[in-house]
Amino acid sequence: MISFRKHLGVVSALASALVALTGCTENPNSNQHAGGVTDIGNSIAGVVVDGSGKAVPSARVVAYYDSWDQSDVKDSVVVQADAEGKYELNVEKNANIVLFASSGDECGLAATENADKTSRKIAIGKRRIYTSHIAGRLTGEMRVVGVTGDSAVTTLDADGYFIFYNMPPGDITLAYSDSSAQESNVKSRVEFTTTGDQNIMALPELTILDNDPAWLTVMDLRYYVGEGYAGMLVRNPVSDYWTPVTELPQTDTTSSRGVSVAVPQIDDKLTGFLFPIKVNTKDFASSVNLRNIVVVNSETYELLASEIEYWNDEEALIWVRIAGADSDVTTLNFEVLEDAQLASNLIPFTLGQKYDAVLSRIHFNGDEKTLTEAEGLLGKGAILDEDQFISIDSADLTWGNFTLSMWAKWNGDAGRPQVLASERGDSTYKFQWILEDGKFALKKGAPSSAEVFEFDAAPQLQDGEWVHLVLTYDVTNSLWSMYVNGEQLGKSIKFSPAYTGPSMVAVRVGGSGHANDAWAGALDEIRVESLVRSSQWIKAVYETQKTASK
DSSP states (O other): OOOOHHHHHHHHHHHHHHHHHOOSSOOTTSSOSOOOOOOOOEEEEEEEEOTTSOBOTTOEEEEEEOOTTSSSOOEEEEEEOOTTSEEEEEEOTTOOEEEEEEETTEEEEEEESSTTOOEEEEEOBOOEEEEEEBTTOOSOEEEETTOOSGGGEEEOOTTSEEEEEEEOOBEEEEEEEEOSTTSSOEEEEEEEEEOSOOSEEEOOOEEEOTTOTTBEEESBGGGGSTTOBTTEEEOOOOSTTOOOOOSOOOGGGSOEEEEEEEOOOOSSOOTTEEEEEEEEGGGSOTTOOGGGEEEEETTTOBEEEEEEEEEOSSEEEEEEEESOOOTTOOEEEEEEEEOHHIIIIIOOOOOSTTSTTEEEEEOOSSSOTTSEEEEOSSSEEEEOOTTOOEEOSOSOGGGSOEEEEEEEEEOOOOSSOEEEEEEEOSSOEEEEEEEETTEEEEEEEOGGGOEEEEOSSOOOOOTTEEEEEEEEEETTTTEEEEEETTEEOSSOEEOOOOOOOSOOOOOEESOOSSTTOBOSSEEEEEEEESSOOOHHHHHHHHHHHHHHTO
């Protein structure tokens, strides 16, 4: 499911050379020398072994005083193993210690929670490359605990990915921290043990555990059981909000239903994509508890973030978030389960702002009580009165990039402008997205002296039919683009929003608040995202949602 093709095009070319040319001997120019701790109160003893379990004589062993919630190694103690590979280190009592052993070109890490862990076998082997990405995170720093030097720290790239070269195998803790302006000192970690001999170890997407942000989790359950998966055994978070995974879900013992969906064939990687899936509910008891419904990838046992839009006696519509699907994947296979343990104790999820770039999502299934309910494209929709609007919780949407999408049923020309979205101050429109005289346009300024910028193509709208409408804004270049049913409408417009002063009104969708300018039809599935989606992504959204509506 998860692809690291973006990084591995470079990694594959460099991996062999890096592992072969760079050994585990420590760089004299780095800060990896022992620090000489003097407050001794306990000892750790053990043996250093190679991959076959054979003792390694005269190996160098270092106890690093380090833990996931520190910013770097604080101090260290070093010894040399004897001819039988045995070592003993005197360290501070109850200290957080990470053991590092090396011999020639091989090395390894062994974790200890504190110095009471008095016996540790340290297995050494060739160095590895570790890579992954974090759901919904685009900034911050990742560190390998117990490893020193600049190579042990890296920053997330613009897509949330990170990569470490030339790292030891063994007990690995990756610590994530982010103190950017949007966050307040987020600190999380994931712990795993290497079990294979691969040069490149790519963890699936990492997710910060809801209600306990000290932990990063992996959603593919195969990594937690037996010998792990793909050369890694991920350790269960020690948290009241996590039930340890001891075995994979048994779908033949619970109410379940398999669902297969087609993946649009595009070049763009669908990272963090939301799939709407229709489920036949006749296999579930009428007393099913919807809070216990979970969705699993039936091929990988990956537990997927999901959200039920509606569920009745015949069918349900469930939104499922996938970490990624490559362009060569044609079908995704899901299993929908009723499993109370997985649903309530393992990983509670909601789809929304914390995932990727989604700022707001409105389904109209109970989201907007004041609107007139209507049949939607997917489940329920809503009809607005002439002076109504839907307020999006964003004081100023145009501070950065955005993508605004919705399904709208066009009921013909109403003989007046129809507003799809509006952002304004007290009396000046920063921008309005309107349909007027058969053309879509952008408008700005005071109502009596507004500037109008039309998209230079007329849409092919059919009276009484649903259309998928998308507006994107590239703040760097002041470019606005519009899409109708997955296809761009004419050319992008160069358009700088008006200045409205400090008094901003939250974005309004479907109207502006003035009488007689609301959208004269139904709306459904409104979504606001804080980035410019690609044309291929928009096409995939249209195709998957249109398919689910049938």
